[in-house]
Amino acid sequence: MITFCNANKQQTEQNSSEQIQAQLRHAVRELEAIQHALDESVIVAVTDRQGKITYVNEAFCQISQYSREELIGQTHRIVNSGYHPRSFFKKMWQTIASGKVWKGVIRNRAKDGSYYWVNSTIVPVLDEQGKPYQYVSIRTDITPLKQEEEKVKYLAYHDELTGLANRRYVMENIKQVLDDARKNGQRLAVMFMDIARFKDINDTIGHHAGDEILKEVARRLRRALPAARLLARMGGDEFLAIVAEQQCAGIETCLSALKTVFSDPVCLNERQYVLNLNTGISWFPDHGQCADSLLQTADLAMYQAKQQHQLHVVYDxxxxxxxxxxxxxxxxxxxxxxxxxxxxxxxxxxxxxTKRMLGVEALVRWHHPRYGQLGLGQFLPVAAELGLMGEIDLWVLRHSSLLFKQHQLADDQQLNLAINLSPATLKLANLPELMLKVLGEAQFEPKRLQVEITEEALVREMDQARNNIDRLKEMGISIALDDFGTGYSSLSQLHQLAPDCVKLDRALISGMEHCRQKQTIVEAVIALCRKLGIQTLAEGVENERQIQTLIDFGCLWGQSFYLSPPRSI
Structure with a gap:
């Protein structure tokens, strides 16, 4: 009986041992499966309480590019990228040292210097006293996601075409730039720039080529202003640079660098384009303490530079x-x-x-309720900006031709009416038809009309302008080349345009009697026009001595306040 009991007991113990071993084998297989799953899907590392690495899986080695032997015994400083501040890791250690799980996103650096991002969970393993004795770090690679986020962020704050910062970046960062300058006692130059006559170039060569010019301008700005605190494309052809005076050794150095890098023409489609920047400059803190005021004052200075055809203007x-x-x-x-x-x-x-009146020039006046009577020169830039010059020019034609007939000025068969056409009007494709309609309504003969245009209009819209001029001539309308000698003038225009009249600008006539060089130029232009069969008219005649000189040179027409100011009829 005793023998049977002992045998039964031994059998029970053997069965129990086999069950335990089976359970252990099962547990081991489960752990191996879990480890395999972890190795395949996540990055695992174990450290002791001091942070020294005691275990890493293969995924850790692959992403960090370090072998196990290189990692074991090291701390995670071996993969520290320097991206996060010390306070970031200090807070992490405070969390896990208290026995709590920490979760966060970390940027690490691999052995080859490349960066990778991981979503990290660090779990403290506690001893009997509830204190951590090791830490298990489980990480997943989110580098592609972070790269996509960085790309989206980059595009949100950078101009896609040029790679420069954009307006949004400027507006979100300029305050910090100003605060730093204020703290360090720095003086900043805020430079607002646009490309002179870019619209004309863009319209002539197409938007694709215009984009290439914008990219080239951005490249040259980087070369000229490497120390800029901010360098951005604000939109269109407008650029912004903010430079500390100490860094650029004075604004003159910056302007000289800009002049140098833009001295070479840009070659596109086998043509060369000389680029000039109109630059407006305002100073911090002299012209403003905040971003809005500084940008506004720099923009105003740039607008002034553009209007005056200057390379740069400092805000006043x-x-x-x-x-x-x-x-x-x-x-x-x-x-x-x-x-x-x-x-x-x-x-x-x-x-x-003879002092006999040969014609009249119609000039528009605006009777502003607040500013009084304004001449066209005072509101021309605004009218051009608003796209109203075509409407105004046709209004002047209609109103002046009606006045001309109402006051019987047309009874004198030698008397002509002259009107000005702006560059914007001259490029209208249906301009001849519009003018013919207006003249027909006023019953005004086209041959009594003279159209005055500037060479600027021809430069801006050359093909359309010349086409319209040819058609106006066919209608019997005569053409006068206005403001000759103001900078756009080219003698080749006299041949290509073949105007009926050239109006010598007042800048050539003023002070002519005291300047032999001016006299020589005026005499040469009059002689050339006479040989080409072109009439000449002198604007801004100031005295009898000038009149006699002009007559001697062969110019027989004149127009000025001295002869007669503009008057209502």
């Missing part, structure tokens, strides 16, 4: 008053025609020998 407080004036004109001009605020005055054109 008087520009703000002018800007308010311009803003008021922008608001009021669209309604000026509708409410009858525009009128026409006529300035006589005389035969210099």
């Amino acid at each position: 407080p008087a520009m703000s008053a002018h800007a308010k004036f311009q803003s008021a004109l922008e608001q009021d001009l669209p309604q000026a025609l509708a409410v009858g605020q525009l009128s026409v005055v006529m300035q006589p054109q005389y035969h210099l020998k």
